Amino acid sequence: MDKKRKDSVIRATVDRAALLRGVLMLTALALLLCFGLKPSRAAAPDAEDGALTASDASARLSAECELLQRVTFSPCGHEMTRRQRLPAELAGMTKDELAAKYDQWVITSFSPAQVSMERALALYCPEHxxxxxxxxxxxxxxxxxxxxxxxxxxxxxxxxxxxxxxxxxxxxxxxxxxxxxxxxxxxxxxxx
Structure with a gap:
């Protein structure tokens, strides 16, 4: 076999190998996209989630509810979190009723068992x-x-x-x- 023909055979073999690797890579990516990256059921909202949200609006605080209050002190930037049992007179309130009672606070989460709220104060914290x-x-x-x-x-x-x-x-x-x-x-x- 002459030298020119031998070089073209080698080049053709190399090109076929590169082509085969490319096809395999594309096939693997296609399979990954089809099967591996499907959104899970928990990631997609469905009708049941809407029902839970609607019932949260009518949820009422239990007597054993925990109250978490996070205060940010604006002048120094420090934060303080208070964790306490819900005052007895607040038991049975809805989120809207509680928001009216704590009108200077922002309620960040609400459930019958736990309420979290935040507030910023224009005061230095107790460390100063x-x-x-x-x-x-x-x-x-x-x-x-x-x-x-x-x-x-x-x-x-x-x-x-x-x-x-x-x-x-x-x-x-x-x-x-x-x-x-x-x-x-x-x-x-x-x-x-």
Whole structure:
């Protein structure tokens, strides 16, 4: 066999092998698409799911219901989750009735056994102390002791008016610190 003819036979064999691999690959992909990637029954909504959703609207809270409340503290970005038993007077309420009672909260999940709700507060979380003036303009240290309101820790005996104007604007709505020592060092630095 001459050299040219031998090269064309080898090339034809290689081309046939590549063609066979390609056909097998396409066949495997087609089978995978037909059988392997079918959506499961759970992924597709059906008539039964609609019935469950409709019945959820009329679901009522049980007396043993667990209440999960997630609070986000906007100034510091920290979150706190409270887990408690549903107050007795709320047992038997529907989602709409509960939403009316907790109008400042967003209900994120609702079932007779468990309710989850969220709320954002414009307060520092209990991990911080807050420097701000009281009603008379005196600087005080406050702390969020209960999760939803600031409580007075102590008065500092320094009027807000003693601070530079730009610092007064920063402190007036409340300025959070990790601890009282850091707060007092900061206050000394802006007063000097």
């Amino acid at each position: 102390v807050v420097l701000m003036p009281d009603e008379s303009g005196q600087l005080c240290i406050f702390r969020n002791r209960y999760g939803d309101a600031l409580a007075l820790v102590r008065e500092l005996g320094v009027p807000l008016s003693d601070l530079p104007d730009d610092v007064q604007e920063e402190v007036r709505p409340g300025l959070g610190f990790d601890d009282e020592v850091t707060l007092e060092k900061w206050l000394e630095s802006v007063q000097s």
